[in-house]
Each structure stands twice: as structure tokens, then as C-alpha cells.
Amino acid sequence: KPSGTTASKSSPAEVCAIDPTAIVSDACASYSTLDTLNDALSPSLKAITLSTDFFAYYRLNLYDQKCSVKAWDDETGTCGNIACKVDTLEDEQDIPEIWRVGELSKLEGPKAEHPGRQLQKERGSQKPLQGTLGENVGESCVVEYDDECDERDYCVPEDESATAKGDYVSLVDNPERFTGYAGMDVWDAIYKENCFSKESQISSASSRGEPSNPFQAHNDLRNVIQANSPSTELAVDDECLEKRVFHRIVSGMHASISTHICFDYLNQTTGIWGPNLQCYQDRLATHPERVSNLYFDYAILLRAVTKLRTYLKNYTFCSGDPSQDAATKSKILQLADAAASHPQIFDENTMFQDPDVSGELKEDFRNRFRNVSRLMDCVGCDKCRLWGKLQTVGYGTALKVLFEYDELKNGENPPLRRTELVALVNTLDRVSSSLTALGRMRDMVAKPFVPKKAAKEVGLPDGSEQRAPHRSKDRPDAKPAIDLDDDEEEVVQPYQSVSEIFFEEFYLVWRTFVYVLKSWIELPGKFFKITVFELSRLWSFWLGLPVAERSWEIQWGPRTDEL
Numbered sequence: 154k155p156s157g158t159t160a161s162k163s164s165p166a167e168v169c170a171i172d173p174t175a176i177v178s179d180a181c182a183s184y185s186t187l188d189t190l191n192d193a194l195s196p197s198l199k200a201i202t203l204s205t206d207f208f209a210y211y212r213l214n215l216y217d218q219k220c221s222v223k224a225w226d227d228e229t230g231t232c233g234n235i236a237c238k239v240d241t242l243e244d245e246q247d248i249p250e251i252w253r254v255g256e257l258s259k260l261e262g263p264k265a266e267h268p269g270r271q272l273q274k275e276r277g278s279q280k281p282l283q284g285t286l287g288e289n290v291g292e293s294c295v296v297e298y299d300d301e302c303d304e305r306d307y308c309v310p311e312d313e314s315a316t317a318k319g320d321y322v323s324l325v326d327n328p329e330r331f332t333g334y335a336g337m338d339v340w341d342a343i344y345k346e347n348c349f350s351k352e353s354q355i356s357s358a359s360s361r362g363e364p365s366n367p368f369q370a371h372n373d374l375r376n377v378i379q380a381n382s383p384s385t386e387l388a389v390d391d392e393c394l395e396k397r398v399f400h401r402i403v404s405g406m407h408a409s410i411s412t413h414i415c416f417d418y419l420n421q422t423t424g425i426w427g428p429n430l431q432c433y434q435d436r437l438a439t440h441p442e443r444v445s446n447l448y449f450d451y452a453i454l455l456r457a458v459t460k461l462r463t464y465l466k467n468y469t470f471c472s473g474d475p476s477q478d479a480a481t482k483s484k485i486l487q488l489a490d491a492a493a494s495h496p497q498i499f500d501e502n503t504m505f506q507d508p509d510v511s512g513e514l515k516e517d518f519r520n521r522f523r524n525v526s527r528l529m530d531c532v533g534c535d536k537c538r539l540w541g542k543l544q545t546v547g548y549g550t551a552l553k554v555l556f557e558y559d560e561l562k563n564g565e566n567p568p569l570r571r572t573e574l575v576a577l578v579n580t581l582d583r584v585s586s587s588l589t590a591l592g593r594m595r596d597m598v599a600k601p602f603v604p605k606k607a608a609k610e611v612g613l614p615d616g617s618e619q620r621a622p623h624r625s626k627d628r629p630d631a632k633p634a635i636d637l638d639d640d641e642e643e644v645v646q647p648y649q650s651v652s653e654i655f656f657e658e659f660y661l662v663w664r665t666f667v668y669v670l671k672s673w674i675e676l677p678g679k680f681f682k683i684t685v686f687e688l689s690r691l692w693s694f695w696l697g698l699p700v701a702e703r704s705w706e707i708q709w710g711p712r713t714d715e716l
């Protein structure tokens with residue numbers, strides 16, 4: 154297959170037209186490589202996010218920050234209008250009670266208020282939260298002491314006026330899933346807001362007296378994006394490159410949220426939680442560029458965690474609890490080591506190359522992430538806001554690590570707060586879960602064998618069938634659901650007769666046979682094309698002409714589901 158290609162736009166009937174062997178644009182790995190990596194790493198990631206106090210709780214100002222976008226565009230004054238745009242949240246009163254935010258998306262897990270400095274002093278370091286998160290929680294691993302936001306951060310400064318900076322929430326007990334919240338206007342504001350006008354780019358370049366090619370870094374980025382832009386959603390033009398790069402990250406985050414919504418969906422008629430394949434088709438399968446952006450996000454997040462390996466070796470996870478500290482450290486280092494043992498999946502050195510513009514681009518990113526984080530305060534659903542805020546901090550931290558950190562140095566790197574580390578690892582876990590969920594939903598569409606009644610229960614369109622949902626044991630709503638985070642979940646086995654099993658196996662053997670036969674038939678032609686291509690490259694080289702990039706590569710055979 155030619156490297157650097159992704160799928161063309163798929164028809165609604167297709168599952169997902171992304172070619173697994175294609176390289177994810179901007180990253181250095183193919184879709185199937187990232188899938189394999191995710192399969193290998195997700196158990197250790199789960200062990201970290203589910204079972205360490207340090208990574209299972211998060212501190213944020215969830216309720217006290219007003220939806221305000223004032224700072225984002227003081228000069229034009231348009232921010233007020235965009236702020237108004239998100240006031241559809243007020244309209245939730247029109248929604249039937251059962252669908253209101255208060256009903257569906259209230260935080261169910263333990264919460265604790267962050268103690269102010271004075272209270273912390275009085276309570277001492279062992280029980281600063283006084284058991285409010287549960288008696289078994291190592292509070293010294295959870296509490297973060299107030300510090301100031303560094304100017305170099307991609308983070309959002311918390312509300313300085315608040316006496317206590319935020320609440321602690323359990324991420325394990327507040328899973329990201331369908332809430333019924335309609336956030337289209339917030340997404341719209343997020344995508345619209347982050348664009349720099351062409352004029353500002355040109356003026357910034359001309360003020361430096363650069364007549365030609367002032368945007369080498371922009372062009373580098375544009376080239377890699379252009380190589381793999383399968384749809385109009387990521388259409389490449391010359392006007393706003395920063396927006397497009399930023400867009401990939403946000404769109405990947407959006408795709409991840411959509412995946413969790415579709416995978417853990419509440420069927421309004423039956424009250425059953427489970428995958429909604431129509432939702433998957435509508436929001437993901439028919440938009441390969443969104444899926445591509447999700448993979449891109451996985452690559453940058455994992456690369457950031459890998460880059461922190463040395464830093465994590467010297468990090469103190471919870472003062473005063475050496476055993477927890479050691480356990481947490483060993484788990485996160487195991488993940489970083491395992492990730493580092495694979496070839497690099499993302500090369501941040503291809504970005505921000507030009508010393509003349511890289512400072513501005515980084516500043517742009519920082520400002521945009523702050524703006525997006527501020528927009529998260531406009532999300533009118535507690536749980537969505539929790540995960541939205543966490544994930545923007547997670548991506549901001551990844552960018553900070555990728556572009557501000559030097560792997561070989563330690564003391565000179567900018568400080569990393571506990572919340573940033575927790576957000577980064579949990580954001581990676583969100584995207585990792587999304588890749589797994591996408592694979593499952595892809596399989597469900599591709600391998601239909603559950604009776605129609607069960608298919609209807611999980612929202613599959615008429616005429617389709619699918620696997621039955623898993624039954625989750627520990628959810629308060631205890632309805633059948635697939636829970637990627639629950640290792641002990643019981644799988645409801647779908648009904649399959651002996652003849653169905655036989656034909657399924659027989660069909661697989663047949664497809665394998667056809668595949669092998671076809672490969673042998675095509676082999677001489679492929680060898681001939683490769684020889685001609687290589688000779689033409691040699692010819693160009695000999696003449697001193699630019700040598701075309703190699704457009705073929707050797708790959709392992711397909712997975713069973715690709716046959």
C-alpha cells in the first residue's frame with residue numbers, strides 16, 4: 154500500500170473506511186500499529202487510572218467558575234456573542250425531567266472540597282480531606298497544594314478569587330458516557346473561536362521583514378496534514394494553519410467523547426445501557442477523518458507520557474506514604490518503559506521547526522488551549538464539564554511536555570503540577586478506551602450474529618444484528634452495559650447455533666484461501682512495478698534530479714477481521 158494514505162470518504166453502509174495499514178498523518182505509525190500498541194498498553198493504563206489514588210481522583214473548580222469568554226477577544230467584542238451562543242443550556246428546562254442535566258449527568262461518585270491553606274495547616278498532612286472521599290483513600294496522594302500557574306503553561310489559570318481552589322472528584326465513579334446533554338453550540342464555539350486571521354499572520358511575518366516563505370513551520374505542518382486529509386472537515390487551505398493543527402487535537406477529543414457516548418449509551422425506550430451502533434455509524438464510522446484525529450491524539454498523548462520517563466523516575470507521588478508512592482511510581486514507569494520500547498510514534502521535532510515563528514505558534518497554542526478550557530465552563534452538564542476540563546488540561550499538558558520539555562534535562566524543565574499529570578494520564582486512558590471501543594463497535598457491525606431483538610435493544614438500525622451488551626456489575630444503574638473499565642464484567646454470550654459457528658469458520662477459511670491465492674497471482678505484477686519504480690528512482694538519482702519518496706513497503710498480512 155502507498156504509505157501516507159488514508160481512506161476515502163465512506164458510504165453510510167461501510168463500517169469505517171480507514172485503511173489500517175496507512176500511516177496516521179502527523180504521526181510516525183500506522184493505524185494498526187497504534188491499535189497493537191494500545192492493546193499491549195491498555196492493561197497497565199487501566200491499572201494506573203483505576204487503582205491508584207494519585208490518578209483516580211482529580212481536583213478542579215467544577216461549580217464556581219462562570220461561563221465567560223471575555224478574555225478571548227477583547228478588541229473585537231465578538232466574544233460576548235459567542236458566549237450568548239452557548240446559552241442553549243438554559244433551554245434545558247424544555248427537556249422532559251428525565252433528560253435534564255440534573256437527572257442524567259449529576260456526579261454520583263464521592264466528592265470532597267479542597268481545604269484552604271489555613272484548614273490544611275490545622276488538619277495536618279495525613280487527613281487533609283477528613284475521609285470525605287472514603288476511608289480507604291490515601292489523602293496525601295490526592296491533595297495538591299496550591300501553587301501559581303506558570304506563564305509558560307498551556308493550562309487555564311483557575312479562578313484566583315476562589316478561597317478554596319476546587320473540589321476533588323473520583324474519576325472512577327463518574328465515568329464518561331452518554332448523558333443526554335446537547336453540546337453542539339459549545340462545540341461550535343470551540344471550533345469557531347480558534348482561528349487566526351490571515352492578516353495577522355502576514356503582518357507578523359512582514360514586521361520581521363521576511364519577504365518569502367515566512368512560514369516554514371506552517372508549510373511543514375501543512376504538508377503533512379495535506380498528505381492525509383480525507384475530507385472537507387479537514388480541508389487544507391493556506392489561511393489558517395494553526396487552526397487546522399489545533400483542529401486535529403480538538404476533533405480527536407470530540408471523537409473520543411462521541412465514542413464513549415455511543416459505546417455507553419442509554420436506550421431511552423428500554424432503559425438498557427450499551428453500544429448504540431447507529432450513533433457509531435452517524436458520528437464516527439462515516440467520518441474517517443474524525444477517527445484519524447483520534448489516532449493522532451493517541452500518538453501525541455502517548456509520546457508525551459513516554460517523554461516524561463526520566464522526570465517520573467524522580468517524581469514524588471505522595472508525600473508521607475512511601476508504599477503507595479512506590480506502587481504508583483512502579484505502575485507509571487512500567488507504562489512509560491513499555492511505550493518507550495516501541496519505535497517512536499510521534500516526532501514532535503517536525504513541528505515548530507522555524508526559530509522565527511515557533512515562539513508565536515507555541516503562544517497561539519497556549520492561548521487557544523486556555524480559551525478552549527474557558528469554554529468548558531460553559532458546558533451545562535457536570536459530568537461532561539468534568540471530563541471536558543480534564544481532557545483540555547490533559548492535551549495542554551501533552552503539548553507542554555512535547556514542546557517545552559527536554560528529555561535529557563530535568564531541573565530546567567517547566568514545573569508539572571499533580572493535576573496536569575493526572576489529567577495527561579487520564580486523557581490518554583480516555584483515548585485508549587475509545588480506540589478499544591471503536592474496535593469493538595467495528596466488530597459488532599462486521600460480525601452480526603445476535604438475534605434481531607437484542608440488536609434493537611442496543612440501538613442497531615433495522616435489518617442489522619450485533620453482539621449483546623456486557624452486564625456491568627458495579628454501576629449504580631446496574632443495567633446491562635459494556636464497561637471497558639471493568640475487568641471483571643460478565644459477558645452475556647450471544648446465542649449461536651453449531652451450524653452458524655461452522656459456516657462462520659468455513660467462511661473465514663474460504664476468505665483466507667482467496668486472499669492467499671490472490672496475493673500469489675498479484676505478486677509478479679507487484680515485483681515488476683517495484684522494479685520499474687526503483688529503477689526510475691535510481692535514474693533520477695543518477696541525473697541529480699529530486700528522488701521520489703518510496704511509495705511501497707513490506708507489511709505483515711491482514712488480521713482476521715480485515716480478511
Ligand SMILES: Cc1cc2nc3c(=O)[nH]c(=O)nc-3n(C[C@H](O)[C@H](O)[C@H](O)COP(=O)(O)OP(=O)(O)OC[C@H]3O[C@@H](n4cnc5c(N)ncnc54)[C@H](O)[C@@H]3O)c2cc1C
Binds near residue numbers: 331337409410443
Ligand atoms: C466538552 C463537552 C463534553 C461533552 N461530554 C459529553 C458526555 O460526556 N456525554 C454526553 O452524552 N454528551 C456530552 N457532550 C455532548 C456531546 O458531545 C454532543 O454535543 C451531543 O451528544 C450532541 O451530539 P451531535 O451528534 O448532535 O453533535 P455534536 O457531537 O455536538 O457535534 C456538533 C457538530 O460538530 C461536528 N463534529 C462532530 N464530531 C466531530 C469531530 N470529531 N470532529 C470535527 N467535527 C465534529 C459535526 O458537524 C456536528 O454536527 C459534551 C459536549 C461538550 C462540548
